[in-house]
Amino acid sequence: MTPRRLVVLLRQERVKAISRRYLVSNGFDGALTCIGLVIGAFLTGVSDGTTVVKIGLGAAVGLTTSGVWSVWEIERAEKLAELGRIEDAMLADLSGTAVEADKTAARAINATASGLGPLLSILVPLLPFLAVGSMFTMLTATVASVTLGTAILFSxxxxxxxxxxxxxxVAGLRMGLAGVAVAAVNLLFGG
Structure with missing residues (x-):
């Protein structure tokens, strides 16, 4: 796959639309997971930011792996089925062709977007915990983290x-409200 061909694929509406859905859907999961995680850490008395970051990194690894792996397999099945329909219509085997290569590359793009969503949506809200002791207390880092997570959801x-x-x-507020709801439920039920 040449860089030029990759750019062409990235401009295809179908590839963009599928990738966008996976990025946002899994990013939504990542942001909400992180909000719940940081509030839970605070409420259970975790006293240092490094511990919260390590726990968050574990969540990021899990959700990122889930996003990439599941979409790789889902899109593998979908792209193979789609390729089969094209082959049936053309009465030709498309193995080793540009059509097959494009389907594989599109799958890789979709899986990458799926993994980037939760990775970024967890890592960004964890940043305040790196400054606990110098810029933030655990409370202010938690508030900043929830704010960042909610801002990501709004975005x-x-x-x-x-x-x-x-x-x-309005659409931003609807998505951001989920962050506020997760924070409130966690606070209400003690983590």
Whole structure:
């Protein structure tokens, strides 16, 4: 796959749409997981930011692996079925052709987007915990982390709203509200 061909694939609406859905869906999961994790860590008395970051990295590894692996397998099946339909219509074997290569590359793009969503949505909210003791207390790092996680959710919603001709700020608020809800439920039930 040449870089030029990769750029062509990245511009295809079908590849973009599928990747966008996986990025946002799994990013949503990552942000909510991180919000729950940091509140739980605070409420259970974790006293240093490094421990929270290590726990968060474990969650990031799990959700990122899940995102990449599951989408790789899901899209493998979908792309093979799609390739089979094309082969049936053309009465030709497309093994080793550009069509097959494009399907494989599209699958890799989709899986990468699926993994990036939770990875970034967990790592960014964990950043305040790296500054516990110098800039933040555990409480202020937790508040900053929840704020960052909620902002990421808002951004996902605003982006999805903007591409679908909705009011971006309303769509953003709807997604951001999930972060507030997870924080509230965790606080209400003690982590």
């Amino acid at each position: 996902f919603g605003a982006y999805m709203g903007s591409i679908s001709d909705q009011r971006w700020y």
